[in-house]
Each structure stands twice: as C-alpha cells, then as structure tokens.
Amino acid sequence: MRNRIWILSLVLLWALGIEAQIDVASQRCATPAHFTPWLADYLENPSKRSPARNAEEIIYLPLAVHTVADNNGDGHYPTTKIFESICQLNDDFLPYNIQFYLDGDINRINRSIYYEHDNFSDGFKMMQSNKKSLAINLFIVNSAPSNACGYWHPSADGIAVIKNCMGKSGHTLTHEVGHWLSLPHPFHGWEGKTYDPDKETPLYHGINGQDTLFVESVGGDNCDRAADKFCDTPPDYLSLGWSCNSENLSGTILTDPNGQTFRSDGRNYMSYSSDACQTQFSPDQADAMRAYADFAKSFYINKDPLIQDVFTDPVLQVYPNPGEQLHYENIELEWEHHVNATHYLVQISRFSFFASVDYEFLVESNIAQVGTLPVDKNFYWRVQPFNAFDVCGDFTDMGGFATFDVTDIEEVAPSNFVEVYPTYVTISRPEVNLAFAFRDILQTDLSLYNSAGQIVKHDRLPNPGHSLHQLDVSSLSAGMYFLKIATSKGVLIKKISVQ
Ligand SMILES: [Zn+2]
Numbered sequence: 001m002r003n004r005i006w007i008l009s010l011v012l013l014w015a016l017g018i019e020a021q022i023d024v025a026s027q028r029c030a031t032p033a034h035f036t037p038w039l040a041d042y043l044e045n046p047s048k049r050s051p052a053r054n055a056e057e058i059i060y061l062p063l064a065v066h067t068v069a070d071n072n073g074d075g076h077y078p079t080t081k082i083f084e085s086i087c088q089l090n091d092d093f094l095p096y097n098i099q100f101y102l103d104g105d106i107n108r109i110n111r112s113i114y115y116e117h118d119n120f121s122d123g124f125k126m127m128q129s130n131k132k133s134l135a136i137n138l139f140i141v142n143s144a145p146s147n148a149c150g151y152w153h154p155s156a157d158g159i160a161v162i163k164n165c166m167g168k169s170g171h172t173l174t175h176e177v178g179h180w181l182s183l184p185h186p187f188h189g190w191e192g193k194t195y196d197p198d199k200e201t202p203l204y205h206g207i208n209g210q211d212t213l214f215v216e217s218v219g220g221d222n223c224d225r226a227a228d229k230f231c232d233t234p235p236d237y238l239s240l241g242w243s244c245n246s247e248n249l250s251g252t253i254l255t256d257p258n259g260q261t262f263r264s265d266g267r268n269y270m271s272y273s274s275d276a277c278q279t280q281f282s283p284d285q286a287d288a289m290r291a292y293a294d295f296a297k298s299f300y301i302n303k304d305p306l307i308q309d310v311f312t313d314p315v316l317q318v319y320p321n322p323g324e325q326l327h328y329e330n331i332e333l334e335w336e337h338h339v340n341a342t343h344y345l346v347q348i349s350r351f352s353f354f355a356s357v358d359y360e361f362l363v364e365s366n367i368a369q370v371g372t373l374p375v376d377k378n379f380y381w382r383v384q385p386f387n388a389f390d391v392c393g394d395f396t397d398m399g400g401f402a403t404f405d406v407t408d409i410e411e412v413a414p415s416n417f418v419e420v421y422p423t424y425v426t427i428s429r430p431e432v433n434l435a436f437a438f439r440d441i442l443q444t445d446l447s448l449y450n451s452a453g454q455i456v457k458h459d460r461l462p463n464p465g466h467s468l469h470q471l472d473v474s475s476l477s478a479g480m481y482f483l484k485i486a487t488s489k490g491v492l493i494k495k496i497s498v499q
Contacts, residue, residue: 028148028149028172028175028241028272029148029149029150029151029152029172029175029176029179029185029272030120030144030145030146030148030150030151031151031152031154031176031179031185031191032191032192033184033188033189033191033192034154034179034184035184035188035229036154036182036184038182038292038295038296039182039183039184039229039288039292040229042182042288042291042292042295043224043229043230043288055097055290056097057097058097058098058099059097059098059099059290059293059294059301060099060100060101060301060302060305060307060389061098061099061100061101061136061293061297061300061301061302062100062101062103062134062135062136062300062302063086063089063100063101063102063103063135063136063138064103064104064107064131064132064135064136064137064138065082065086065102065103065106065107065138065140066106066107066108066109066130066131066137066138066139066140067082067106067107067108067109067140068109068110068111068114068115068126068139068140068141068142069108069109069110069115070110070111070112070115070116071110071111071112072110073108073110075115075142075163076108077140077163077166078357078360079106079345079360079362080345080347080357080384081163081166081167082106082140082166082391083345083384083386083391083392084167084168085166085167085168085170085173086100086102086391086392087168087391087392088167088168088169088170088171088173088174089173089174089177090392092171092174092269093174093177095280095286096281096286096289096290097290098181098289098290098293099389100136100177101302101305101388101389102388102389102391103132103135103388104132105362106362107130107132109126109130109139111126114126114139114141115141115142115143116141116142116143117141117143117144117145118143118144118145119145120145120151120153123139123144123145123151123153123156123158123160124153124155124156126139126141126158126160127139127153127156127157127158127160128156131156131157131158134299134300135300136159136177136180136300137157137158137159138158138159138160138161138173138176139158139159139160139161140160140161140162140163140166141160141161141162141163142162142163143162144160144161144162148162149161149162149164149165149172150162150165150172150173150175150176151176152176152179152180157180159173159176159177159179159180160176161173161176169275169276170275171269171275171278172275174269174278175269175270175278178269178270178281178285178289179270181288181289181292181293182288182289182292182296183228183270183281183285183288183289184227184228184229184270185227185228185236185239185270185271185272186227186228186230186233186234186236186265186268186270186271187227187236187237187238187239187264187271187272188213188227188228188229189205189213189215189226189227190205190236190237190238190239191239192239193205193239194239194240195237195238195239195252195254197252197253197254197255200255201215201237201254201255201256201257202215202257203215203257213225213226213227214226214227215227215235215237215256215257216234216235216236216256217235217256217257217258217260218234218235218256218258218260218262219256219258219260228270228285230282230284230285230288231284232282232283232284232285233265233268233270233282233284233285234262234264234265235254235256235262235264236264236265236268236271237254237264238250238252238254238264238271238272238273239272240272241272241273241274242264242266242272242273242274243266243273243274243276243277244266244273244274244276244277245263248265248266248267248273248277248279249263249264249265249266250263250264250266250273251263252264266278267279267280268280268281268282268285269281270285305389306387306388306389307389308340308387308389308390309340309389309390309393310338310339310340310341310385310386310387310390310393311338311339311340311341311385312393312394313338313339314396315335315336315338315344315383315385315396315398316335316336317334317335317336317398317399318334318335318336318366319332319333319334320333320401321399322398322399322400322401323399323400323401323402323429324401324402325401325402325403325404325421325422325433326401326402326403326404327403327404327405328372328373328374328375328376328403328404328405329371329372329405330371330372331370331371331372331373331401331403332367332368332369332370333346333367333368333370333381333398334366334367334368335366335383335396335398336366337366338366338385340385340387340390341385341386341387342364342386342387342388343362343363343364343385343386343387344362344363344364344366344368344383344384344385344386345360345361345362345383345384345386345395346360346361346362346363346368346381346382346383347359347360347361347381347382347383347384347395348360348370348373348379348380348381349379349380349381350377350378350379350380351380352380352400352428354380354382358379359373373403374403375403375404375405376402376403376404376405376421376422376423376424377402377403377424378400378401378402378426378428378429379400379401379402379403380397380398380399380400381398381399381400381401382395382396382397382398383395383396383398384396400428400429402422402429403422404421404422405421410492410494412438412441412485412487412489412490412491412492413441413487413489413490415439415440416437416438416439416440416441416487416489416490417436417437417438418434418435418436418437418438418464418485418492419433419434419435419437420432420433420434420483420485420494421433421435423494423495423496423497424496424497424499425473425496425497425498425499426498426499427474427499430472430473430474430476430498431470431471431472431473432470432471432473432483432496433468433469433470433471434446434464434468434469434470434471434485435467435468436461436464436465436466436467436468436469437466438464438465438466438487440489441464441487441488441489442462442463442488443460443461443462443463443487443488444460444461444464444485444486444487445458445459445460445461445484445485445486445487446458446459446460446461446469446471446483446484446485446486447483447484447486448471448473448476448481448482448483448484448496449481449482449483449484450479450481451479451480451481451482456476456481457471457473457476459471471483473496473498476498477498478498478499479497479498480495480496480497480498481495481496481497481498482494482495482496483495483496
C-alpha cells in the first residue's frame with residue numbers, strides 16, 4: 001500500500017511537469033523512478049504469473065512511428081534507419097516471442113519545440129496530440145530532456161528516442177519498449193542518485209520522502225522487495241551511463257549493504273550499460289512483459305498477423321532500362337510487383353553507392369511517379385519491398401538513368417533537325433547522343449574541338465537519315481568542347497561540357 005502512495009505521488013509530479021533533478025551527464029534514459037502499479041500487483045500475486053498463452057506463441061504488437069523535424073521540415077530521421085531500428089528491436093525481442101510491426105504510415109511532424117525538447121511538458125504535449133490509439137507510439141526527435149537517449153512517459157504512455165541513439169545495434173528503443181511493457185530499471189531506486197564506492201551502501205532507499213525500498217544485495221535476500229523486485233536480475237546501483245569490460249560487467253566494483261563486492265551486469269537491456277554490452281532480458285522480466293501484454297494491453301495484440309516475409313529475390317526492373325535517357329520533366333520508374341510486398345521504398349541518388357539520398361518515395365503500387373528532376377544529370381535508383389511485418393529486406397539496385405531536355409532540337413537546314421543530348425557529360429556515362437531527323441541531307445561531318453580550337457575527334461556519317469548516333473567522349477579530359485555538325489546545307493555548333 002505504501003508503494004501505491006508513492007507511485008500516485010510520482011504520477012502526480014509527472015502530471016504537474018515537475019521532474020526530480022537528474023544528473024544530466026551521459027543519461028541513457030530519462031524515465032523516472034517509476035514502478036507500474038500493474039507490475040507491483042503482478043509480483044505480489046504469484047497466481048497471475050501463470051502465462052495466459054502458450055509461451056511459444058508470438059505476441060505481435062503495433063508500433064506507430066512518428067518522425068519529428070524542425071518547423072521547416074529539416075531533420076527527419078531517414079526511413080531506412082527507421083526500418084533498421086525496427087529490425088534491431090525485433091531481433092532483441094525475438095528470443096522472448098514478442099514482435100513489433102509497423103502500424104500504418106510513418107507520421108511526419110514538423111515542430112521545432114518537439115524536435116528539440118528539453119522538458120517533459122513539451123514531450124507530453126507532443127505525445128498526447130499526435131499519438132495513435134491502441135499502439136506503442138515512438139517519437140524520434142533530435143534531443144530529449146536531461147540530454148537522455150530516450151524516455152518512456154508513463155502518463156502519455158509514449159516513447160521518445162533521439163536520432164543519435166536509434167539505428168542498427170542501438171538498444172535504447174528496446175530499453176524504452178521494456179519500460180512500456182512494465183519493466184523498471186534493475187537499479188530501481190538509484191535513479192537520480194549517484195552510487196559512491198567510497199560510501200557505505202544503505203539498506204534502504206528513501207524515495208521522495210514517501211517510502212523506502214530495499215537496496216538489493218548479492219546474496220539475494222529481500223530480492224523480491226528490492227530494486228526492480230525481480231530475483232533473477234542481480235544487484236545494480238549504476239544510474240549513469242557506463243561501459244563494460246569484456247565480460248559485460250562494470251569496471252566499477254560495488255559493495256552491497258552486507259559488505260559483499262560485485263560488478264554490475266551490463267547484459268541487461270534495462271540497465272544503463274552501453275549498447276555494446278546489452279544482449280538480454282532476464283526470464284522473469286520476459287515473463288512479466290508477456291503477462292503485461294496479455295493482461296493490460298490485450299486489445300493491442302494483433303491476433304491475426306500477416307507474417308509472411310517479403311521474398312528475398314531481387315525486384316525485377318520494368319522501366320527505365322539501365323543507362324536510359326529520360327526526359328527530365330516526366331520521370332516515372334516501374335518494377336514488377338514483389339511477392340508479399342505491400343509497399344515499396346524508392347530512393348534516388350546522384351551517387352551509385354547512395355552516399356546521400358536525394359529523393360525518396362513510399363508507394364503502394366509498383367510505379368513511382370517521380371515527376372521533375374534536374375536536367376543533364378545522372379541518377380541511380382533502388383527499391384526496397386516491404387510489408388508492416390517485414391521491413392528488414394535489402395534494397396534491390398535498379399541501376400541508373402540520365403535526364404535530358406528535348407528543347408535542344410535544332411534545325412540544321414529547313415526541315416532537317418538534330419537533337420544533341422546530353423550536353424553535360426560525366427565519366428560514368430561518357431556518350432553524347434545525336435538523334436538525326438534529316439530529310440534531304442546526306443554526308444554529315446562531326447568534329448569536336450577543345451577550348452584551344454584543336455580537333456580532338458572526327459566522324460563522317462555518309463547518310464544519317466533518321467538515326468541515333470553516339471559520340472564516345474570517354475578518352476577526353478574534363479573541360480569545355482564544341483561539337484560542329486557540318487552538312488552541305490548548313491552548320492550547327494553545340495557546346496559540350498565534359499566533367
Ligand atoms: Zn530507462
């Protein structure tokens with residue numbers, strides 16, 4: 001009962017936006033010393049521990065993702081990174097038969113006060129005004145209160161994680177979802193307090209002047225009334241971020257109230273050890289999370305999940321063919337539907353290795369209407385097929401295309417036209433195309449001059465007619481050139497830039 005009183009007072013403190021002073025240095029998580037009433041009740045009533053379902057059965061929970069940027073829309077966390085984070089979360093939870101799926105479209109929020117929020121009151125507003133019902137709501141932001149990697153807000157029941165702590169091999173999201181599923185820190189009671197190895201460790205903690213909590217000892221006495229109250233999580237007093245040794249233990253040697261020394265176990269996702277140390281939940285923690293989902297969040301569980309993974313075969317490209325020239329104002333990309341995919345993430349980059357993504361589209365069909373892209377440029381595109389339950393597939397490399405503008409059609413002589421494109425050529429696609437539409441011109445001489453006026457290339461076409469001729473400029477060094485198209489009826493000169 002005394003526990004209940006301090007929990008109530010804590011929730012009240014949260015609601016009022018008053019937060020206990022937390023050391024701001026290297027905070028892993030800003031979730032306060034909160035012990036969910038549900039977990040207290042569950043642990044006090046062992047009868048409720050019998051699992052409501054077969055432990056082999058996977059529990060599927062919906063994850064609603066909100067990416068937050070500043071007022072100008074700058075700073076959104078990349079979709080590929082969101083997918084990698086969900087895949088890491090599912091990898092971490094797979095041994096405990098809990099999995100998460102993407103609940104609908106990724107929501108984009110452009111608000112600077114949420115993107116960089118330093119107080120829980122703004123975080124509460126962000127969550128309350130944007131959250132989706134019957135889902136775990138994740139808000140990806142640039143900064144969080146107390147310079148923390150993330151937090152779970154008990155009254156808004158939402159999670160915030162900063163961009164720097166998301167992604168592949170990060171476990172902050174796993175930690176915060178652990179909170180959402182009722183878990184306290186294994187060092188519960190030490191939040192906001194700094195363990196000092198030189199001071200004697202007390203037998204009890206006073207929390208908010210309301211109640212006391214046993215400090216967990218190595219021997220395990222009082223373990224069901226100490227810290228997180230799980231007897232299979234060993235004592236841990238470290239409430240500031242820490243890195244571990246090769247055995248995943250703390251460098252700091254701690255002393256329990258009985259004078260026995262130990263090192264904190266960094267393997268537990270709910271500790272404040274660094275990402276590289278974390279590998280597991282304890283069996284009791286896992287049982288509690290599954291029971292919490294079953295008893296407290298049963299309406300959230302997807303009873304009829306679509307669980308087919310997206311086929312790993314490459315996506316088949318329909319249009320354009322690799323290296324094709326596309327008119328810059330009307331770009332459309334098409335590929336064949338992929339087995340088990342409901343959506344596609346399409347990315348376009350100026351770089352073949354996708355060092356930066358210039359354009360991104362999330363589409364449900366097998367066509368992306370790209371529209372206008374800059375003219376006379378090379379682009380590369382790739383497609384990742386996915387569905388809500390499988391966002392972990394690979395991108396299929398679809399190759400590249402170049403953009404051109406048809407306004408370059410020129411009349412050499414009356415009713416004799418030639419189109420020259422591109423006039424801006426790069427090493428990766430070193431050809432200039434000449435599309436002839438000649439009616440009554442026969443012999444045509446092509447001469448390419450460098451900026452010093454010297455001929456560097458010459459071609460003679462006996463009868464171009466209606467044909468496409470390619471001029472290979474791969475042997476030329478970068479610079480400005482002039483292409484002279486000479487016929488018996490007229491001459492045309494085009495400037496060609498080689499990069
Ligand atoms: Zn935490």
